[in-house]
Amino acid sequence: MADTRLIQGRYQLLDLIGRGGMGEVWRARDESLGRHVAVKCLKPMGRQHEQSYLRVLRERFRREARVAASLQHRGITVVHDFGESEGVLYLVMELLEGRNLSQLLEDNRQHPLPVAEVIEIAEQVAAALAYTHRQGIVHRDLKPANIVRVADGTVKICDFGIARLAHDIGFSARLTGTGIAMGTPHYMSPEQIGAQNVDHRSDLYSLGCVLYEIATGAPPFDMDDAWAVLVGHRDTPPRPLRPVRPELPEPFERVVLDLLAKDPEDRPEDAAELVRRIAALPPLRADEPPRRTPPEGRLPPMGASARLSGPPRLPGWARDMTTGSKAAGTGPLQPPPDPAAALTGSWTEPWAVGPGGAGPRRTVPRTAGAERPPPPELVAELAGRHSEGLRLARLDRWAEAGEVQRAVVAERERILGPDHPDTLASRYEVAFALARLGRPGDALREFARTAAGRERVMGPEHPDTLAARQETAYVLGRLGRHFEAHQVYTAVLAVRERVMGPDHPETLRCRHNLAFNLGRLGRPEESYDMARDVAAARTRLLGPEHPDTLVTRYEVGYALGQLGRWTEALRTYQAVAAARARVLGPDEPDTFAARYEAGICLGRLGRSAEALELYRELVGDRTRVQGAAHPDTLRARHGLGVNLGRLGRWEEALAEARDVCAIRARVLGADHPDTLVSRREVAVGLGWLGRWTDALAVYRDVAQARQRVLGADHPDALASRHDEAHCLEQLGRSAEAVELYRQVAAVRRTRGTRGHRIPPN
Incomplete structure (x- = not known):
């Protein structure tokens, strides 16, 4: 490793991630694009090597690095750059935030991973291998340490091309006295051991070893002696998996044992066939034992994204658009009790019941515009109109309820004053209606005014003051200002x-x-x-x-x-x-x-067929009760479309996304967040169908809409720009993609310097 911590004046090495036979891996910062990356520094050659040998080595490195950089698949680690700096050969790769399969087994105390996870990993790795094998590229060193599960559930293979480079230039370890070039003994194919020609079927054998280990807790030939392991690969049939792990589906056990066939001709023909066989597996039994909780601080289990059938699932960068709405908190789920009785007494009476029906209120001083007590009949009339607003709210007629209360606020403010409890009670209802109408910014302003007025009149600890402050926190959360909401909730x-x-x-x-x-x-x-x-x-x-x-x-x-x-x-x-x-x-x-x-959970557990059936029934019920154009009906249809995609039925998924998008645009508006979610889902479907030019147009449309509505530096707007850049990469327009990534990184850096407070961990 060179002494400098700056590679090519661009990559600032920060932390050593790992060290192996070929060199070191560092977490680094790309100073040009403002992003964190992983930099693999291959060992510098000693002086004992002749210059001609070093020239050949460097050329082979460049060739293999170009191969690795050419691979563009969601299941393969992206190589951004490569070169040589002060005698150190280096590769710049995407920084993966996750755990490799060896680490996941360690986290689980070497117990096997849950069945749903094992099948999900098999599916994703098979899809990545199918892609690379079509490019004529063989990994040669597939093992748990080279397969990483990223935080969003995506599974990625690392070190494509580098393993072949190690083989070509003699970096691989050798067994003493044998002269056999090695990968990792526990995952080597028989043809590697016999120094025969190696093709894509060798990777399939290695994948079988990996799946055997994560499904049972140990590799198929688990001996301490390296030679015994190699002899096992070459001569010994592997033990069946189900005697050790009876909950494994029998067809999956057959898949793994077929991958471990000694003769390459007896293995699946290619990784594409493997993908098809995994897609045909039956649904997992509902009584699978619960997964083991990992130690504190570890990544959560992969069950959040596992599934059992269908071709590769949605990519990690699209997954946040597939889960629908979450719990919305309670707030006051119903309007407060009718306070009409509290509004008919004298407004200066010191022990009148407050608008929320809880506790005495303080004597309210007379204010300008209220020099004499208002006429009792006017007070009673306003109390009746206030009650009518509450009745409309109970019927979910929030726009009408808000208009009634807004008029009552104006009248009460005129005759009673802005801080009178009755005025503040109607202002509270205006704020509540605004929140229900999807206008949290306006609701926040009204709740804040109500809370301030109630604190002045009733005191900071009065139940009505606390109610207004609590609703202030609720709408802060709706606006994404969760740290401020946390502070208010904690104080209340x-x-x-x-x-x-x-x-x-x-x-x-x-x-x-x-x-x-x-x-x-x-x-x-x-x-x-x-x-x-x-x-x-x-x-x-x-x-x-x-x-x-x-x-x-x-x-x-x-x-x-x-x-x-x-x-x-x-x-x-x-x-x-x-x-x-x-x-x-x-x-x-x-x-x-x-x-x-429950449907979302089924999808996350890989039970997409069950989720699809659930959403079909839910769409029917919601259509019958709420109507075909109700937002919740459309949300259920969105979930239906997502699971069609997870099952590989992308034509149907695309049609569903387009239909939901059209209805949302008509009912909610073209720039409503739910509409934009559906438009993005359309782009996802187009991408999975290989229609990247059409997908790019939709991604750009969504990005522009989010910039217009949310602002250029909003996280959702930046995520859409990132989607656009990814699409450009798929179309081979790398220069435009890099420029767009650079712009996004610059905006994120700017946002990071604005003094935003970070919530404590």
């Missing part, structure tokens, strides 16, 4: 626990919302712990099937999903859906919501 909760006690319904509601917000801050363990405790308290106080208890159990399911514990999440959502059907009725929106989330 401290007061509620001290004043009302830990088991008061409003205290529990605040804790529920805080748990929800913790999940959005990327703190799923804390979110899960708090939601579980709130669910237990509500079960004890209200009963296991009270609607509030079920709301929190629903949130527990969401936190489990964030932790990758999809089997437990599925059970939770199914239980909530069944209880809501009994308590609320099978056609209630909350019942539908729990069924929808």
Whole structure:
């Protein structure tokens, strides 16, 4: 390794990631594009080598690096650059945030991985091999350490071309006294051991060894002596897998044993055939044992993205667009109790009940515009109009409710003053209606004014003041300002626990919302712990099937999903859906919501056929109850389309995405976030069908819309620009892609210097 930590004046080496037989791997920063990358530095040649040999070596390195850089597949690590610096040959690759399969087994204490994960890994690696083998490229050193599961669930193969380079230039280790060039003994094919010609079927054998190990916990020939391992590969039939792991599907065991055939002619013909065989596997049994929770700080299990059938699933860069909406927090799910009775007394009466029906209010000083008490009949009329606004809200007629309350606010402000509790009660309802109408920015302004007025008049610890502050936190979360929301929720909760006690319904509601917000801050363990405790308290106080208890159990399911514990999440959502059907009725929106989330879990567990059936039924039920154009009906149709894609039915998936997109554009507007999600799903489908030129046009359309609506530096707008660059890469327009990546990186750097506060871990 050269002494300098700056390669070619561009790549700043930061941390040593690993060291191996061929050199070192560093985490580095690309100073030109402002992104983090991995830099593999191959060992510099000693002086004992002749210059002619070194010239040949460098040329072979360049040739193999070009081959590696030419590979463009979601399942293969991207090579960005290569060259030589001060005698060090280097490769610049994408930095993978994840764990390789060896590390995953270590995390699991060498226990086998869950069946759904094993099959998902098999499918993704087979798809990547099918691509590379079509290019005439053989890996030669496929092993668990060279297969990485990225944080979003994508599985990537590393070191394509480098293994062949190692073989060509003599870097590979050799067995003492044998003269046999080695890969890694536990994953070598018999033809490698016998120094025979190696083709793509050697990679299939190595993949069989990898799958055998992650499915059973040990490689097929697990001996300490390297020679014994090689003899096992060459002469000994592997033991069947199912005596060790009976829950493995028998057809999958047959796939692995066929991959481990001694004669290459007896293995699957190619990786494409392997993909087809995996796609034809039957659905996994629903009673598969729950997966083991990894040690703290480890990556969550891969079950969040595993599936069992169909061709390769959605790429990681598109996956965030396939999960639909999540739990929305409770907030006040219903308008507050009708306060009409509280609005008919004298406004200066010191012990009148507050608008929320909770506790005394303070005497309100007379203000300008209210020198004399207002006429009682006018006060009564405004109270009646306020009640009418609440009635409209209970009917979900939020636009009308908001208009009624806005008019009442203006009148009450004129005759009572802006800080009168009755004025503030109507302003609170205006804010609530704005939030329900999808205008969180306007709602935030009105809730903040209400909270400030109530604090001045009623005091900071009055229940109505706390209610307004809590709703302020809720809309901050809706605006993505989760750290600010966290601060408000925490402050409100401290007061509620001290004043009302830990088991008061409003205290529990605040804790529920805080748990929800913790999940959005990327703190799923804390979110899960708090939601579980709130669910237990509500079960004890209200009963296991009270609607509030079920709301929190629903949130527990969401936190489990964030932790990758999809089997437990599925059970939770199914239980909530069944209880809501009994308590609320099978056609209630909350019942539908729990069924929808169960469908997401099925997809994440690789049970896409079951998810597809669930969404078909849900679409029918929501269409019957809510209408074909209702946003929730369209969300269920979106989930249906996603699972069609996961099953490889991309023509149908594309047609579904286009239809949903057209309806959303008509009902919600062309630039509504849900419409843009569907338009992006159209682009994903076009890409999977190889229609990259058409996909590029759609990705650009989505990027421009998000820039226009959200601003050029919004994370969603930047993600769309990244999608556009990826599409350009697929079309071979690398220079344009690099320029676009550079622009995105520059904007992200600018956003990072604006002093945004980072929430604590």
